[in-house]
Amino acid sequence: MGYVKDIKDLKIDASLGKEERILSYLEQMENPYEYQDGDTRVRIRFSDTEKTLTDQLISYISEKQSYDGKIGNRKTVDVFSDN
Numbered sequence: 001m002g003y004v005k006d007i008k009d010l011k012i013d014a015s016l017g018k019e020e021r022i023l024s025y026l027e028q029m030e031n032p033y034e035y036q037d038g039d040t041r042v043r044i045r046f047s048d049t050e051k052t053l054t055d056q057l058i059s060y061i062s063e064k065q066s067y068d069g070k071i072g073n074r075k076t077v078d079v080f081s082d083n
Contacts, residue, residue, distance in 0.1 A: 005029050006036040 010028050033044045
């Protein structure tokens with residue numbers, strides 16, 4: 001995996017209008033679908049499914065809790081469906 005921007009390095013001018021803030025975010029991030037948030041690498045992907053993001057997050061959290069802390073020290077989290 002190569003270098004990606006850290007979202008914490010963004011500088012968004014709150015005095016700008018909504019569209020200008022969105023454009024500023026997109027220009028600074030370079031790739032809004034993959035970025036760092038501190039120690040966590042975030043990758044956003046979409047799949048053809050009826051499940052919502054909320055459904056996927058609930059499923060992910062439930063699975064993580066069922067491992068009873070045996071996941072290890074994983075730094076990258078993918079939330080998507082292969083269905």
